[in-house]
Amino acid sequence: MFIQQVIVRHVAMMLKTPFKSGVDTISKKVFLVVEVHNDDGTIGYGEGLAFERPYYTEETVETMTHILETVLIPAVLHKTIDHPSYVHNLFQPVRRNYMAKAAIETAVWDLYAQLQKKPLAQLIGGTQSAVEVGVAIGLQPSEEQLVARIQRALDEGYRRIKVKITPQHDVELLETIRRHFPDISLMADANSAYTLDDIEQLKALDAFNLLMIEQPLAHDDVVDHAALQRHIQTPICLDESICSLDDMKRAVKLGSCQIVNIKLARVGGFTEAIRIHDYCEQHGIGVWCGGMLEAGIGRSHALALASLPNFIYAADIASADRYWERDIVTPIIASQDAHINVPTSAGRGFHIDEAYLEQVTIAKRCIM
Ligand SMILES: O=C(O)CCC(=O)C1=CC=C[C@@H](O)[C@@H]1C(=O)O
Numbered sequence: 075m076f077i078q079q080v081i082v083r084h085v086a087m088m089l090k091t092p093f094k095s096g097v098d099t100i101s102k103k104v105f106l107v108v109e110v111h112n113d114d115g116t117i118g119y120g121e122g123l124a125f126e127r128p129y130y131t132e133e134t135v136e137t138m139t140h141i142l143e144t145v146l147i148p149a150v151l152h153k154t155i156d157h158p159s160y161v162h163n164l165f166q167p168v169r170r171n172y173m174a175k176a177a178i179e180t181a182v183w184d185l186y187a188q189l190q191k192k193p194l195a196q197l198i199g200g201t202q203s204a205v206e207v208g209v210a211i212g213l214q215p216s217e218e219q220l221v222a223r224i225q226r227a228l229d230e231g232y233r234r235i236k237v238k239i240t241p242q243h244d245v246e247l248l249e250t251i252r253r254h255f256p257d258i259s260l261m262a263d264a265n266s267a268y269t270l271d272d273i274e275q276l277k278a279l280d281a282f283n284l285l286m287i288e289q290p291l292a293h294d295d296v297v298d299h300a301a302l303q304r305h306i307q308t309p310i311c312l313d314e315s316i317c318s319l320d321d322m323k324r325a326v327k328l329g330s331c332q333i334v335n336i337k338l339a340r341v342g343g344f345t346e347a348i349r350i351h352d353y354c355e356q357h358g359i360g361v362w363c364g365g366m367l368e369a370g371i372g373r374s375h376a377l378a379l380a381s382l383p384n385f386i387y388a389a390d391i392a393s394a395d396r397y398w399e400r401d402i403v404t405p406i407i408a409s410q411d412a413h414i415n416v417p418t419s420a421g422r423g424f425h426i427d428e429a430y431l432e433q434v435t436i437a438k439r440c441i442m
């Protein structure tokens with residue numbers, strides 16, 4: 075591969091319904107589409123998935139743009155790259171900025187798979203032909219609305235439901251859900267809304283037979299999570315705390331979690347995600363693929379990742395039409411019976427809807 079030019083698009087797409095977590099509410103998804111152009115004209119695509127505000131992680135759309143344009147794109151531009159993992163090495167000196175890194179790294183994997191004429195999933199070692207998916211339901215204005223949203227997801231065939239909780243909305247909310255749906259596979263994501271001072275409240279959640287509790291404590295913590303895991307039965311799943319293989323090793327050493335949610339964007343792309351996956355497999359930690367309200371490019375990359383063998387829990391990669399009226403790839407990524415087939419065609423497996431991508435692009439910069 076020889077990277078001749080890189081195009082960075084700012085894209086804005088309205089979500090069908092706002093997504094509210096303990097940290098933010100997102101109605102309009104602003105993200106980056108990074109196009110990596112090879113000298114033969116082939117284009118690899120990646121999504122820059124940080125949000126507009128630094129509440130989920132420290133990165134934002136603007137910080138990604140800055141780091142991409144000033145540091146990361148110059149590091150790959152006009153370079154011959156034999157394998158995408160080399161991009162990971164080129165980015166090694168740059169501290170953190172994982173989402174900016176992932177935007178290019180995943181695009182180079184996408185390009186590489188097209189040039190190799192092999193499905194991306196197969197190239198990274200994927201073994202599952204279909205990925206089990208669940209839904210993530212944000213905080214709702216009322217418990218009735220939450221129950222209705224869960225019922226709708228179950229009617230659509232989903233079997234694993236994830237809800238958001240906060241210290242103000244947990245026990246009663248989960249009681250209501252369990253009253254209506256005693257047996258469903260249910261999990262709760264706290265997005266770091268608790269501290270160890272809330273330990274009694276967190277212990278009370280054991281009563282709800284949750285599949286796991288996601289990221290109850292601070293976004294950068296593995297020490298307190300280890301203490302908490304010793305006091306609660308519900309398996310802890312880390313999300314925000316795991317940005318690298320080193321983070322993962324510390325979590326395993328301390329016993330901070332039993333499960334990990336891997337997001338390509340949070341860990342800087344496929345190379346690190348695969349390492350974390352392999353390490354977890356060796357240490358008996360099951361993983362699953364989280365979501366970042368991706369559009370079609372990010373969603374197709376996530377699908378490839380989730381085909382690796384140790385992705386043993388349902389992914390947050392629900393049908394794209396839960397989020398979007400129209401997506402930037404075709405065909406629209408859709409689940410059937412709570413599974414999405416992993417594409418078997420070369421590359422990421424979905425075509426770019428160029429007309430729609432142009433329509434939702436609000437700014438475009440070409441670096442050559
Ligand atoms: O993409 C999806 O369907 C899952 C969305 C989701 O739960 C999240 C996306 C981004 C940030 C968080 O609010 C949250 C998460 O923590 O997993």
Ligand SMILES: [Mg+2]
Nearest residue numbers: 263288289313
């Ligand atoms: Mg989460």
